[in-house]
Amino acid sequence: MSYTIKINTVINSKVTDLDFNNIPLGRTFTDHMFVCDYDNGQWVNPEIRPLEMIPTHPAAMALHYGQAIFEGMKATLDEVGTPMLFRPEKNAERLNFSARRMGMPEFPEALFIEGLKQFVSVEQGWIPPQEGSALYLRPFMYADEPFIGMRAATHFKFIIIASPSGPFFNKRIKLFAETKYIRAAHGGTGEAKAAGNYAAAIRPTELAKSKGYDQVLWLDAQNFNTIQEVGTMNIFFKIDGEFLTPKLDGAVLNGITRLSVIDLLRDFGYQVKERDISMSEIIEAEEKGTLEEAFGTGTAVAIAMIQEIGYKDQKIHVSNESPVGQKILDTLNGIRNGKIEDKFNWMVKVEKELA
Ligand SMILES: Cc1ncc(COP(=O)(O)O)c(C=O)c1O
Structure with missing residues (x-):
């Protein structure tokens, strides 16, 4: 099915005000947004229009009952300046996974991809060319029906906005393994990218930061021993030559960087196991000297090396x-900028000129 997306562009772009070498994180937005309404059981009026x-x-149901989900992805430029998206179909699938869990309508995947491509084509002047920089894309959906009462809403908005982001300074990070608060339990919403998951994580993250840590390492809800994930990243450990990452058990977000890193590690010849990993095992590996490496994976930073984990009264x-x-970070960046062969066919090119 092909969709007609109405396009109404600004006359003067604000991009001329942007210093691409000094982009304020998360505060600069491009000129337009993609908007689509869910009305009478259908997604209608897809449109790209000036950001406003x-x-x-005040009774919009998302504000009260939290039916709100989102995605995060990046557009980059290849060596000849063609805009590209990284595995956008995976974000479309995950958005719909989240929608089903939260009792929200699915968004047609073909319209998600087409809307993104046209939106990125319109905003391509905002994609920073520097390696490690990108145009961050934020598709999201929320219940905008005014209603007081606990039921699934019947009116929603799906929107895409974009914000240019510079390269992240890749310092090794310190994690605080949380033993009081939890992010997700089995049967909860941990595998959905639901806004409420992040709301519940804000206070513990602020507390961890006040103790000198960069992010929280979330543990299982029963014993605070099995490792789940980091603030906005999945986690990998290298123990005795082999890579381990927590399996997807319903409480862990199915990260697209995680999936891609598993493929890259295997391609480099490493064994990767997706399984339960306990804090006791990590402590034992540190004691034996076999905890060789650990890193977080996520769209924002791609790879964040881990230096230390605080757990109870120990520092690992x-x-x-x-x-x-x-090596994985350089490979991901290289694929995203067209400098390294995309042998997994992850990159999706965007037409420079709209049809
Ligand atoms: C809780 C959480 N875990 C993991 C990730 C990593 O997912 P992805 O690699 O798709 O960005 C994110 C970021 O989206 C996240 O918010």
């Missing part, structure tokens, strides 16, 4: 003797 405030009824030091993470 959206009037919101992670060695950095075999930085495979750096």
